[in-house]
Amino acid sequence: xxxxxxxxxxxxxxxxxxxxxxxxxxxxxxxxxxxxxxxxxxxxxxxxxxxxxxxxxxxxxxxxxxxxxxxxxxxxxxxxxxxxxxxxxxxxxxxxxx
Numbered sequence: 001x002x003x004x005x006x007x008x009x010x011x012x013x014x015x016x017x018x019x020x021x022x023x024x025x026x027x028x029x030x031x032x033x034x035x036x037x038x039x040x041x042x043x044x045x046x047x048x049x050x051x052x053x054x055x056x057x058x059x060x061x062x063x064x065x066x067x068x069x070x071x072x073x074x075x076x077x078x079x080x081x082x083x084x085x086x087x088x089x090x091x092x093x094x095x096x097x098x
Contacts, residue, residue: 060074
């Protein structure tokens, strides 16, 4: 598998897992279970952002040329990727209102 295929499979799996866990949490709390198209699109974008940011962090750690190019600014790259992950989790939380 190529790296793009791995990332796409990871995105699809994470999206499915988040929907499954969200519906399970709503079901156990006896709340109505529905997922409108705008909420699904937001959820898909949030999971894609999580996968993309994790990939960016992995590349920043493993690619020495990137570290040489950015120098100390690589810390900003890490913090930006972590911020995207954090905001994506917040968006997912808001969709299911857990």
